[in-house]
Amino acid sequence: MKQQKKWYDYLWIASLTYLILGFFNILFAWLGLLxxxxxxxxxIAKGNKAYCNKYCGRGQLFALAGGRFGLSRKKDIPKWMRSxxxxxxxxxxxxAMFFLMLWNTYLVFAGAKNLKMAVTLLWTFRVPWHWAYHGTWLSDGVAQFAFGFYSVMLTxxxxxxxxxxxxxxxxxxxxxPMGTMTQLICKARNVTLSQKIKK
Amino acid sequence: MPKRKATISARECVACGCCVKVCPKSAITVPKGICAEVNKALCIGCGKCAKECPASIIKMEVTEP
Incomplete structure (x- = not known):
């Protein structure tokens, strides 16, 4: 029996749109905070991984590209990568890299550094991205965060x-990292919950 | 003849829920976001979850009833 598709099975469209929007106006990168x-x-609130399990658009995108479109070798991941x-x-x-990005954003906010209209891929390669920036009436730091955050998302x-x-x-x-972190939160919540029950 | 059922290595499971999505019998759940669990009574041993699991930690094993 094929399971009926729910609205959240289409969130891959949102993820794809997000990536495309970053090519036109970098300020859309802020949406990635969602x-x-x-x-x-x-x-934290519900103690489960419903986001990974149901709503993650990026996961759906990979499942679609690798599964339906056959862009995956479908081989086992090496053992060390799942350790x-x-x-x-x-x-x-x-x-660590995320906080470094936040620090750089802060420096631009504080006026100690100039806005760098570039996206850094794989934490190393700086790609000019000025064509996606059309100015902002807010502080330059707002744009710097967008460039930084989009770098994280694209990487x-x-x-x-x-x-x-x-x-x-x-x-x-x-x-x-988000999956690992939410699983850690769920584990921690469960430990504290079971301790409470013991008491 | 003994049937094979999905067995999950709980220590290695990342609780992503890929297996839940492909299970034709809705036999897998991820309670409390920690690791996936198979309801052996519902599992028909089709092996779809084992194939899907990105960490390849689901094995089809003969389990005694």
């Missing part, structure tokens, strides 16, 4: 695409 806060809020060392290590690295999409091709379609889910 992909940060919604999973966290769900895991906790790698998952927690990647989470730490990802957040993780590229990594996800690479592992999608090499391994299974949703290989990104194995080491996705």
């Amino acid at each position: 992909c940060f806060f919604i999973p966290l809020l769900i895991s 906790n060392y790698f998952r927690y290590g990647f989470l730490t690295f990802f957040f 993780s999409t590229i990594l996800g695409l690479i592992t999608m091709v090499l391994f299974k379609p949703r290989s990104w889910c194995v080491y996705c």
Whole structure:
């Protein structure tokens, strides 16, 4: 029996639109914060991974491209990539880079640095992105955050695409920092909950 | 003849829910967002989840009733 599709099965359209919008106006990158806060809020408030399980548009996009469109070799992911060392290590690295980006944004807000109209891919390659910036009446820092955040989103999409091709379609889910973090929150919540019951 | 059923390595599961989506019997759930669980009574051993699992940690194993 084929399960009937729900509205949230189409969220991949939102994810794809988000990536495309960043090519036209970088300020749309701010919308990506939704992909940060919604999973966290769900895991904190409800104690589950409903975001990963149902609503993650990026996961759906990989499932579609790797599955339906056959862009995946569908091989097993190497053991080290699914180990906790790698998952927690990647989470730490990802957040270190994220805070570095926030620091750079702060420097632009404070006027200590000039706005850099570039997107940094894989934390290394600086790609000129001035054509997606048409000015803002707010502080330059607002635009700097958009460039920085879009860099994070595009970098993780590229990594996800690479592992999608090499391994299974949703290989990104194995080491996705948001997934690792929400699972940690759920685990922590469960521990504290069971301790409360014991008392 | 003993039937094979999906068995999940709980320690390695990332709770992404890919298996839940493909299960034709809705036999898999991810309670509390920690790891996926198979309802062995519902599992028909089709192996779709094992194929889908991005971490490849679902094995089809013969389990005694």
